[in-house]
Amino acid sequence: MRVLFIIVFIWPFVAFAQKQSAENTVRFSANFSTYLKYDNNLGTHFLGDATEAKFPGFGFQFDFLKYQNLKFGLGVEFMPYDVVDITMAGNIDKTDTRAYFGKFLYEIKLGESWRIAPNLGIGSSIVRQKTSTTNLDSFKGIKYYAGTNITYKLTEVIGLFLGVNYAFAKYNVNTAEAFESYFRNSTQMQILFGLSFTVPNKK
Amino acid sequence: MNWPQSFIKPKYLSLTYLLSLFLTLFFLSCEINxxxxxxxxxxxxxxxxxxxxxxxxxxxxxxxxxxxxxxxxxxxxxxxxxxxxxxxxxxxxxxxxxxxxxxxxxxxxxxxxxxxxxxxxxxxxxxxxxxxxxxLYQHHVITNAYITFNKTTVNTSLMDVKFKGDADYLVWINEPETYYGDYEPTLAHDYYKNVPLNSTLTITYTIRDNSTETLSTHEATVTINNENLEYIINY
Incomplete structure (x- = not known):
C-alpha cells in the first residue's frame, strides 16, 4: 500500500517537478469539483446483491497539477447503502463506502464552453458497516477507475459537469471459499453530477 | 504555600469522572465486537x-x-x-x-x-x-417422558447422562461448561424430555463407585407409546 501511495501521490510531484525548466512545464492549476453520485453496481457481488446504493452519495476532487492537457488530482467520495438481503449481509442497519483516490485526466477542449476529460484513477476503498448499537468494523481494498467527465463552462470559473466511471474494487475479505469472489470483487458504473470551479491562471 | 486547586484535586480523580470512566469501560467490555x-x-x-x-x-x-x-x-x-x-x-x-x-x-x-x-x-x-x-417434529407426534434416577446404593454417584432419540427443543451443540448431568450424589436426578410417539429413547449414564473409585457405563432403552411416560432408573 505504501508503494502504491508513493507511485500515485508522490511520483507526479517528483517527475513533473524535474521538467519545470522545460518549455512545457508542470504547473499548479487548481480545479475543484464537488458532485453528487450514484453507484450502479454491476454483476453479482456483495455490494450489488446484498446492499443497494442510496442516492445521493457525494464526492470532492481537487485537480492541482497540469502538464499540457494532462491533469492530476486527488479526491474523496462517500456512498451510503441500505442492506436489502440480511441473509447475505447480516442484520446490519447501515453500510457505506468511502474512497480516497488519485486520478489522471486528459482534458480536451471542444469549443469555448465544453471540456471532455477521459480519466484513469486508483485509490483506497473502505466498506464500513454498523448496527444501531455496534460498529461492525470495515473491510478495505483497492479501487480502480476508468471514466470520462464532460464539463460545460458556465463562466470562466464555474462549470457543470457530468461524469461516468467504471470502477472495479478488490477487497481483503476472508470467508468460505464459495463466497470469496462474492465479497472480494465489486464492479460499478458510477454516475457523477456536480459543479467544477476553476481558479483562473494569472496572466 | 497555596497549592493550585487543580493540583490538589485533579480532574481525573473526581468521582463523577471516575464513575463515567468505569461505566464506559464496563459497557464497552460487554459489547460484541x-x-x-x-x-x-x-x-x-x-x-x-x-x-x-x-x-x-x-x-x-x-x-x-x-x-x-x-x-x-x-x-x-x-x-x-x-x-x-x-x-x-x-x-x-x-x-x-x-x-x-x-x-x-x-x-x-x-x-x-x-x-x-x-x-x-x-x-x-x-x-x-x-x-x-x-x-423438527409436529406437535401432535410428541409426548413427554419423565425420567428419574433413583439412588439406592450408598457411595455411588451418577455422571454423564445422555439421551438418544429425544425430540427436545433445546440441543446443546457443545456441552455446557457446568453440566447439569454432573451431579452431586445427594441430589435428585430428574429429566423431563420431549419424545416422539411410538419411538425408542436410549439413555446412557455412568455410575461412579466412590468406595472403589471405579466407573461403570450403563444403557437403558425406553419404549415410548402413545402417552406420557414416567420411568425410574435405580442405581
Missing amino acids: YDGDERLLVTGRILNENNLPIPNQDVEFWIYKGSGAGGDDDLISLTATDNNGQFLMLIPSPNNEDGFELKISDPDTIYQHKILHRILDKNFTNYEYNIGDIV
Missing part, C-alpha cells in the same frame, strides 16, 4: 420426522456474550428455509463472543421450535459451519 473483513457461512437443512424437507421455517442466528444484565446478544442474521428445507446465512465474524445460537421456529406453529445452543468458534472450519440435518 466484529471483524468486518471476516465473514462466516452457516448452512443447514430442516427435515420433518419423515425426513422430508420443511420449507418456510424461520431461522435466526444469534451471537451472545456474557449473560444477565451485563451480557449482550445480537440477532446477526435471519432467513427462511427454501423448498428443499435448506438455509444459508453469511455473517460478519465476532471476535469476543462466548458462543452462537441458532433458533428455528415455525410461523404456522405446526412444528416444534428448536434452539441449537452453544455453537462455538471451533465448530467453524475455513469460515464455514454446516450444521447438517435438523429434525
Whole structure:
C-alpha cells in the first residue's frame, strides 16, 4: 500500500517537478469539483446483491497539477447503502463506502464552453458497516477507475459537469471459499453530477 | 504555600469522572465486537420426522456474550428455509463472543421450535459451519417422558447422562461448561424430555463407585407409546 501511495501521490510531484525548466512545464492549476453520485453496481457481488446504493452519495476532487492537457488530482467520495438481503449481509442497519483516490485526466477542449476529460484513477476503498448499537468494523481494498467527465463552462470559473466511471474494487475479505469472489470483487458504473470551479491562471 | 486547586484535586480523580470512566469501560467490555473483513457461512437443512424437507421455517442466528444484565446478544442474521428445507446465512465474524445460537421456529406453529445452543468458534472450519440435518417434529407426534434416577446404593454417584432419540427443543451443540448431568450424589436426578410417539429413547449414564473409585457405563432403552411416560432408573 505504501508503494502504491508513493507511485500515485508522490511520483507526479517528483517527475513533473524535474521538467519545470522545460518549455512545457508542470504547473499548479487548481480545479475543484464537488458532485453528487450514484453507484450502479454491476454483476453479482456483495455490494450489488446484498446492499443497494442510496442516492445521493457525494464526492470532492481537487485537480492541482497540469502538464499540457494532462491533469492530476486527488479526491474523496462517500456512498451510503441500505442492506436489502440480511441473509447475505447480516442484520446490519447501515453500510457505506468511502474512497480516497488519485486520478489522471486528459482534458480536451471542444469549443469555448465544453471540456471532455477521459480519466484513469486508483485509490483506497473502505466498506464500513454498523448496527444501531455496534460498529461492525470495515473491510478495505483497492479501487480502480476508468471514466470520462464532460464539463460545460458556465463562466470562466464555474462549470457543470457530468461524469461516468467504471470502477472495479478488490477487497481483503476472508470467508468460505464459495463466497470469496462474492465479497472480494465489486464492479460499478458510477454516475457523477456536480459543479467544477476553476481558479483562473494569472496572466 | 497555596497549592493550585487543580493540583490538589485533579480532574481525573473526581468521582463523577471516575464513575463515567468505569461505566464506559464496563459497557464497552460487554459489547460484541466484529471483524468486518471476516465473514462466516452457516448452512443447514430442516427435515420433518419423515425426513422430508420443511420449507418456510424461520431461522435466526444469534451471537451472545456474557449473560444477565451485563451480557449482550445480537440477532446477526435471519432467513427462511427454501423448498428443499435448506438455509444459508453469511455473517460478519465476532471476535469476543462466548458462543452462537441458532433458533428455528415455525410461523404456522405446526412444528416444534428448536434452539441449537452453544455453537462455538471451533465448530467453524475455513469460515464455514454446516450444521447438517435438523429434525423438527409436529406437535401432535410428541409426548413427554419423565425420567428419574433413583439412588439406592450408598457411595455411588451418577455422571454423564445422555439421551438418544429425544425430540427436545433445546440441543446443546457443545456441552455446557457446568453440566447439569454432573451431579452431586445427594441430589435428585430428574429429566423431563420431549419424545416422539411410538419411538425408542436410549439413555446412557455412568455410575461412579466412590468406595472403589471405579466407573461403570450403563444403557437403558425406553419404549415410548402413545402417552406420557414416567420411568425410574435405580442405581
